[in-house]
Amino acid sequence: MTSDATLYDRDRKSVSALQKLRFFPLALRGGDGRYVIDDSDRRLLDLSGAWGAASLGYGHPAIRQSVDSALQSQAGASILSSTNAPAVMLAERLLQIVPGSGERRVWLGHSGSDANETVARAVVAATGRNRILAFTGAYHGGTQGSMAISGHSAQEGVAKSGGLTLVPYPNPYRPYEGDPNGNALLVHIETLLETSCPGEEVAAFFIEPIQADGGLIVPPAGFLRKLAKLCARYEILTVCDEVKVGLARPGKMNCFEWEDFTPDIVVLGKGLGGGLPISAVIGPAEIMNVTVSFSMQTLHGNPVCASAALAVLDTIQRENLITQAAETGDYLIKTFKSVQSGQPVIGDVRGRGLAIGIELVLNDAKTPATDLTRKVVYRAWELGAVFYYVGMQSNVLELTPPLTLTREEADKGTEIILRSIEDAIAGNVSDEAVAEFTGW
Numbered sequence: 001m002t003s004d005a006t007l008y009d010r011d012r013k014s015v016s017a018l019q020k021l022r023f024f025p026l027a028l029r030g031g032d033g034r035y036v037i038d039d040s041d042r043r044l045l046d047l048s049g050a051w052g053a054a055s056l057g058y059g060h061p062a063i064r065q066s067v068d069s070a071l072q073s074q075a076g077a078s079i080l081s082s083t084n085a086p087a088v089m090l091a092e093r094l095l096q097i098v099p100g101s102g103e104r105r106v107w108l109g110h111s112g113s114d115a116n117e118t119v120a121r122a123v124v125a126a127t128g129r130n131r132i133l134a135f136t137g138a139y140h141g142g143t144q145g146s147m148a149i150s151g152h153s154a155q156e157g158v159a160k161s162g163g164l165t166l167v168p169y170p171n172p173y174r175p176y177e178g179d180p181n182g183n184a185l186l187v188h189i190e191t192l193l194e195t196s197c198p199g200e201e202v203a204a205f206f207i208e209p210i211q212a213d214g215g216l217i218v219p220p221a222g223f224l225r226k227l228a229k230l231c232a233r234y235e236i237l238t239v240c241d242e243v244k245v246g247l248a249r250p251g252k253m254n255c256f257e258w259e260d261f262t263p264d265i266v267v268l269g270k271g272l273g274g275g276l277p278i279s280a281v282i283g284p285a286e287i288m289n290v291t292v293s294f295s296m297q298t299l300h301g302n303p304v305c306a307s308a309a310l311a312v313l314d315t316i317q318r319e320n321l322i323t324q325a326a327e328t329g330d331y332l333i334k335t336f337k338s339v340q341s342g343q344p345v346i347g348d349v350r351g352r353g354l355a356i357g358i359e360l361v362l363n364d365a366k367t368p369a370t371d372l373t374r375k376v377v378y379r380a381w382e383l384g385a386v387f388y389y390v391g392m393q394s395n396v397l398e399l400t401p402p403l404t405l406t407r408e409e410a411d412k413g414t415e416i417i418l419r420s421i422e423d424a425i426a427g428n429v430s431d432e433a434v435a436e437f438t439g440w
């Protein structure tokens with residue numbers, strides 16, 4: 001490449017498309033707090049937080065100090081064949097902050113994908129049951145084993161687990177059989193457990209307490225508690241995938257706390273590492289100790305990423321980020337709901353804390369505004385904000401900013417989002433501008 005090639009041009013010529021999910025030509029040279037800095041020194045407000053991973057924003061001093069300290073005298077590089085203090089301390093801390101009963105253990109991984117894949121294998125190995133239940137629209141990962149138990153449109157065509165049964169996710173905005181409370185769906189699931197998907201053959205039900213990539217969908221009140229009771233009747237393990245919506249983001253430490261049930265197994269990732277790769281599974285010892293060398297990768301439980309995670313958990317507590325996420329999120333949701341009547345393409349505003357979805361539709365029939373949505377996120381990038389869309393019809397703006405987002409930054413983000421919607425409706429974003437960015 002010539003020396004005057006842009007970073008994004010060089011990306012086009014060097015980085016594999018296999019791992020690209022692009023919405024605009026964002027090329028970063030840095031970041032601090034809630035801002036990313038592109039290669040023209042432009043500062044953009046990051047309302048995605050790197051798909052929820054940058055829970056403390058960028059360059060938080062607590063993470064820098066913790067990682068630097070871990071590197072001063074590096075206690076190995078994994079938990080496989082030696083233990084280390086940061087990993088053990090993290091496991092102990094997670095056992096404290098994630099409610100559960102009985103003897104439990106913590107598995108440490110790199111990503112939400114390897115964590116969910118581990119659970120999908122371990123529950124079958126431990127129970128001898130070969131069936132898995134999950135929801136249509138669920139994104140549990142991008143590896144073969146996690147895709148095999150997912151139901152998102154992005155994973156269509158990927159081999160599914162032979163024992164997988166998918167059921168609709170309860171969506172009050174687009175209710176199953178017209179029942180926004182989800183009771184018709186519970187009847188459907190119970191019928192399945194008595195017929196084509198015998199409950200006594202099901203090892204586990206994978207549940208997102210807010211379905212994130214499927215459209216940032218908050219289930220109707222009481223649904224998950226009733227589902228958990230139904231699962232208990234058949235001794236089906238409940239697996240709560242909190243990779244995107246856990247760890248203070250929803251305005252409680254654990255998102256399932258909103259649902260008045262305690263899952264058997266909890267999966268964490270993304271924000272746990274504050275931008276460094278670490279995930280965790282917290283579950284019953286009889287599952288998590290089913291055997292040895294069952295699910296391991298060379299760098300699992302390394303002291304550097306474990307130290308970053310400890311810094312994240314400490315900072316959530318020290319900076320009262322559960323309350324901050326709750327209050328800032330409520331403020332954002334109220335603001336968007338207040339303008340909804342004046343902006344008809346905003347079909348639905350939903351979320352908990354700083355996990356927020358804004359669904360864009362073309363009409364009262366709720367036709368998904370898919371093309372408009374991709375132009376909205378592109379225009380927002382031009383105006384100085386970063387966020388992406390989710391949903392099975394790619395028409396839901398997803399806001400998962402750093403938990404440290406301030407009220408002023410929330411106002412700035414709202415202003416950019418609303419202006420982006422107006423500009424996209426006015427036709428100010430050409431088809432050519434977005435043609436390269438296929439998104440999902």
Ligand SMILES: Cc1ncc(COP(=O)(O)O)c(/C=N/[C@@H]2CCCCNC2=O)c1O
Pocket residue numbers: 021051110111112113114116139140141142208212213241242243244245269270
């Ligand atoms: C609820 C939930 N569970 C597991 C995962 C997989 O986590 P990893 O991408 O860290 O393997 C994810 C990942 N979600 C995708 C990551 C790929 C880009 C699209 N947006 C996401 O948030 C997730 O949201």
